[in-house]
Amino acid sequence: MIQLTHISKAFGRNQVLNDINLNVTKGEVVVILGPSGSGKTTLLRCVNYLEKPSDGEITIGDFSMNCRQARKKEIHQLRQKTAMVFQQYNLFRHKTALENVMEGLLIVKKLPKEEAKKRSIALLEKVGLGTKLDSYPSQLSGGQQQRVGIARALALEPEVILFDEPTSALDPELVGEVLAVIRKIAKEGITMIVVTHEMGFARDVANHVVFMDGGVIVEEGTPTELFNHPKEERTKQFLKRITPELNYSI
């Protein structure tokens, strides 16, 4: 359903993404792994056009755009088909949790206020924040803020939700609550692309795992294939470093 073809991105002379091709089918959970600087976040941001790809084509359903000659209207359409959950949450700081979720519904989807409110409350209850409707982001914990961020993304009913290291900024004890919410919505068949360092989560929830390094996709496959039988040397090295064997003594 989502196709990225020949996506490239360079910051000046620094080639961050090099001819990336990726297919995501409907309802699939794709996890992108890779060392920092491998371009995984940049790739994700390209899908939402927060980063302008230097080249390539993005297709979502029957919508398709060429990134070389992107028009404003196309970028706007693309963004309506995608939603992003940010590492730093990026909730609208001057709006309450409820207003954060309602904003897109009112301004972009142009829903009537009552309807937007009803849907937003339902979503916030779903992520377990039914009692925090009127709290400002500064009054919420990191985990709660991120769950509002997820509700905000869900509200738009996008074709795909992009998660950019959604738990990296959280205290370890708050990671669980956010992952639980992501897991729950994954089960509902929402298509998502997740950049994460949570290997356990990738193993459990992903249908498809992509390993990136140096701006290219090194290897991809099902979690079992990639975690248990990696083919590429680079993948093996990375997995070894991420999940070290317990061979030391105290």
Add this chain to the structure above:
Amino acid sequence: MKLDPSFIWTAFVQILGAIPTTLYITIVSVLVGFVIGTCVALIRMYKVPLLYPLAVGYVTFIRGTPMLTHLLLIYFGLPVLVDGVSSTLGWSFSSASIPMIGFAYISFSITAGAYMSEVVRAGLLAVDRGQLEAAHSVGMTTPQALRRIVFPQALAASLPNLSNSVIGMLHGSTLAFTVSVVDINAKAQIVASTNWKFFEAYLAAAFIFWGLTLLIERMTSLIEKRMNLYNRGGVA
């Protein structure tokens, strides 16, 4: 010379009548200046071609010259310009029909615009880039994102500086007396010139200015409290 306390009161009452003039000048120049300043700040931030060097030139020239100079340049320059344009186009409009306070409005708005562009710019810079990205990510266009997400936060962040600008313009408006506008200060002079009790009259004017400034500060802090509800404050 002896201080005449009762004349302070007499002058005070008479000067009160000039408050509206001072307030008009302040409010007009601050509002127009805010609009100019916002445009200039956006032009500078987005580096709009052609307009960018103009905006930079405007800010450096105006901030590099005194407010009194702006007033005099407008007062003597604008009529030449207006009459020139008017005669070439065959209009009957003449610069003589511009009221004196009009020169003050125009020149002080230009002054305020340059200073406020920096205030607005600082406010916009205080808003995290992620806020704009989040707005884009939910599908807002850039104008929608600026209006709904960035500007309200920028305004809240620049409120202390804006209140400084308003106070600065309130006090600066006294320069209008040079083009025969009767503001608080000019009125004090007029009141005193009948009996030469200048000190008493200016003292009364000072109290009025002080009172107005306190009012502005009070209002700002009320607005600040309302607008910054979402904030737990910075380091303070």
